[in-house]
Amino acid sequence: MKTNLGAAAGTSRRTAKSDSAFRTISEAAKELGLQQHVLRFWESKFPQIQPMKRAGGRRYYRPEDIEFLASIRTLLHDQGFTIKGVQKLLDQNKGKLPGEITVNAAEVEPVQRVGLQSGVAQSSSVDKAALGTVLGELQELQVILRDGLNDIKKNP
Template identity: 50%
Template structure:
């Protein structure tokens, strides 16, 4: 019978809701790579986990909630980083999502038409 490899770290789900989480735990819980979480800290000023000695990050429950919100907006709803920044800062809070989607559709159609004209002009 093989010997146990050492004490297993408890899954972050075993922690209480208010407990701090390391970047590794947040990464594992959200499925987001750690480098993305660190990048988001540079792009979203409201995402500021506590840092302790050695630069180790500790995410509070509200930090984890913000990470999930940013992930939802960027990776599932299709917002750009700039768009999420505006939403989080309140600049875009009064614009309903339907209007934002319509505006995006208009911009995408304009880009499509531009590309089609460029291809046509080049004889492709």
Template identity: 60%
Template sequence: MEKSPDAFRTISEAAEELDVPQHVLRFWETRFSQIKPMKRAGGRRYYRPADVELLKGIRSLLYREGYTIRGVQKILKEDGASYVAGVGRGEIEPRKREGEMASAPPPGMSKPAPRVKGAKGEAAPAAEAPAQPLLPLGEVRVVVNRLSENHADMLRAALRDLGDARRILDPSQGR
């Protein structure tokens, strides 16, 4: 027998509807203050239909759109829970991520990094890779391996910014 759309859902029913494990819902409660299921004796959770809609929006932003938890928290703060719930219902097209990394693929959608070859051409184990010392200030060594030119440019800009920050924060380096 199927429940009415207005009926409350247990955590197992909500998790099944959202296709996420129950522990994920409990974790999201710790990260998103807007998720407030009713709790009965023994701590049993009951999710209102509005809670489930909000959870669907959070799931969509995290898993489909590639936002981080912090990014979804920012959206909830700026646009509110009704916006996120609208995303979950498919009524609202979520805004695209801002910033330089907006062109990067969402988490889990990028290709794995190429394996590093050892001195004799065999794959070097990650645990045995020697630690690289910091480069002297002002020296920039750029090694680009199978990156798009756009991503390589973003990395170069980030390295310049880090060098500038290092000069500002470390008084012994001088200006």
């Protein structure tokens, strides 16, 4: 006669960890809504992310690591920062993220997103008129490139 002790024991177990508990990479990824490889990649790009590693290389993330990762996720995924943009933000703030980011990424990095380096994009007090001029020039170039591509398609 078999008894199902495991099922009964499983119902009384806690399924959620306390806020102060360490998390494995799979738990951290699930909590942040990311893939595990993204967390490993971010470790290579942000030296501030240093999960504790046990024998065998298994990662354990502290609560402050999770908070830091959540901030990076917000900057990259929600506010549109680039990795280089977040790295610059960290450099400007001595390795820490400001408590609240009041500057929208669209105001800080619009030129960097298209792969151009510009003093205008690096300034914290962005000159919107200069950005408008750059945007206008880029749109004109886009039209020129489209016309050239259409000409090539018509006359190969």
